[in-house]
Amino acid sequence: MSSIRNFSALVQNKALINGSWVDSSTCATFDVKNPASGEVITSVPDMTVEDAQKAIKAAKDAFESKEWRSLTGKDRSNLLKKWHKLIEQHTEEIAEIMTAESGKPIAESKGEIIYGNSFVEWFAEEARRIYGEVIPSAVNNREIIVMKQPIGVAALITPWNFPLAMVTRKAASALAAGCTVVVKPSEDTPLTALAVAKLAEDAGIPKGVINVVTTAKAAPIGDLLCKSPDVRGISFTGSTEVGKLLFRNSADGIKRVGLELGGNAPFIVFDSANIEKAIDGAMASKFRNCGQTCVSANRFFVQEGVYDKFVSQLKQRVESLKIGNGKSCDVQIGPLINEMQFNKVSGFVEDARSKNANIVTGGKGLSSLGSLFYAPTIVTDVPPTAKIYTEEVFGPVASIIKFKDEAEAVQKANDTRRGLAGYFYSENLQQVFRVAKRLEVGMVGVNEGIISAAEAPFGGVKESGVGREGSHHGIDEYVDIKYICMGNL
Numbered sequence: 001m002s003s004i005r006n007f008s009a010l011v012q013n014k015a016l017i018n019g020s021w022v023d024s025s026t027c028a029t030f031d032v033k034n035p036a037s038g039e040v041i042t043s044v045p046d047m048t049v050e051d052a053q054k055a056i057k058a059a060k061d062a063f064e065s066k067e068w069r070s071l072t073g074k075d076r077s078n079l080l081k082k083w084h085k086l087i088e089q090h091t092e093e094i095a096e097i098m099t100a101e102s103g104k105p106i107a108e109s110k111g112e113i114i115y116g117n118s119f120v121e122w123f124a125e126e127a128r129r130i131y132g133e134v135i136p137s138a139v140n141n142r143e144i145i146v147m148k149q150p151i152g153v154a155a156l157i158t159p160w161n162f163p164l165a166m167v168t169r170k171a172a173s174a175l176a177a178g179c180t181v182v183v184k185p186s187e188d189t190p191l192t193a194l195a196v197a198k199l200a201e202d203a204g205i206p207k208g209v210i211n212v213v214t215t216a217k218a219a220p221i222g223d224l225l226c227k228s229p230d231v232r233g234i235s236f237t238g239s240t241e242v243g244k245l246l247f248r249n250s251a252d253g254i255k256r257v258g259l260e261l262g263g264n265a266p267f268i269v270f271d272s273a274n275i276e277k278a279i280d281g282a283m284a285s286k287f288r289n290c291g292q293t294c295v296s297a298n299r300f301f302v303q304e305g306v307y308d309k310f311v312s313q314l315k316q317r318v319e320s321l322k323i324g325n326g327k328s329c330d331v332q333i334g335p336l337i338n339e340m341q342f343n344k345v346s347g348f349v350e351d352a353r354s355k356n357a358n359i360v361t362g363g364k365g366l367s368s369l370g371s372l373f374y375a376p377t378i379v380t381d382v383p384p385t386a387k388i389y390t391e392e393v394f395g396p397v398a399s400i401i402k403f404k405d406e407a408e409a410v411q412k413a414n415d416t417r418r419g420l421a422g423y424f425y426s427e428n429l430q431q432v433f434r435v436a437k438r439l440e441v442g443m444v445g446v447n448e449g450i451i452s453a454a455e456a457p458f459g460g461v462k463e464s465g466v467g468r469e470g471s472h473h474g475i476d477e478y479v480d481i482k483y484i485c486m487g488n489l
């Protein structure tokens, strides 16, 4: 067992239903492991479908209760502000938990807490600004009034790559809107979610408003969340495959569905680019969280005039990355999250190698550090038939493809069914506008490799998802528009 067990009162090993910290009704548990060392940190309840049903009921009762329904936007704002403050005060402890269960370098864990908590702050502010409308009527004695009301219970299914931010980005907007939630965190990283739920409780958020169901068997509980008539919205961040399944399963109940799915982000470097800035952006976009983010650059397209320079500078930077257990503060690259991801990443690189791609650096596991460490890798001469060309690698592997002109770059960048983020580097103003408008993605980074922010709408087009999180649009996922016709005035 890792020492974290004794470290923090924030390490919870029970699930949260209706304000009580509970075991699974079968008393079954599953282990949470540190991917850097393989050590078991603790175990958490392996909740059943019946347990999840109780969580839905708790959320429904809380939604209808006076303690929640009668709160004003300002009251909810104050509760969210208290939650924000507590998360801020516990940054060190949460970061240690997050690094232990996700392998993320400690500096990145702290960065994620600041980022994830910025959504709590933002939606605390937005809670007071859920405005309706009075629309001029064409009929003399009528008024058209539009108001926004919370949809009800929302189920939030979150991934392991941002164990805090994906919970807060969804839960803070849902709560600001007046909804209550059932959170189903990833089985790889439940402890961070439980820790922030504990802080929500400490902040005075009423019982049943946030429920957390931990489970190692996501499918049947996911099925229940999609099909229960008491759940009015599903918000999911994760793989495209699971997102499609949830979308289908939510169809019968005509649920509100928000999906943030996989990307296949192009990162284009034009001849006109500032190469130093492009290299900085490439490192941040590709190697943050060991390449395990859905907005990570997945395909680098580099114009022939700057190709050699870009590859050699990137190689230098990649080879200087410090790899190891994320708890050391100088580590920049931790392990991959689990064996499945490790096998996927190494399989993709082997597939490219077998198709005559050139491995410039890396291309192997680093077993002396641990079984889940993979060397930061650069692959060039990637043929379009290689898996890393078409699929999201979700690991520290940069695939670089040479192009001749802008039209070719844009055509190749858009030649995918995904459309989450896209990046390009150019100092040519006309080109900047042309390319930004033509990329088929939900988010564009122009001369910038890290673009996500609480104030900005996060989300994708094509098969990368529906809906937006963050920004003032984030509230829309959790409210219904109601039109009231005031007649015969």
Ligand code: ADP
Pocket (backbone or CB within 6 Å): 157, 158, 159, 160, 161, 184, 185, 186, 187, 218, 219, 220, 221, 222, 223, 237, 238, 239, 240, 242, 243, 245, 246
């Ligand atoms: P990743 O590739 O990021 O692990 P997943 O889509 O497998 O993505 O996981 C994201 C979240 O979806 C996790 O909380 C996981 O437990 C959950 N999940 C996986 N399969 C299902 C399913 N069939 N129904 C509902 N949730 C699921």
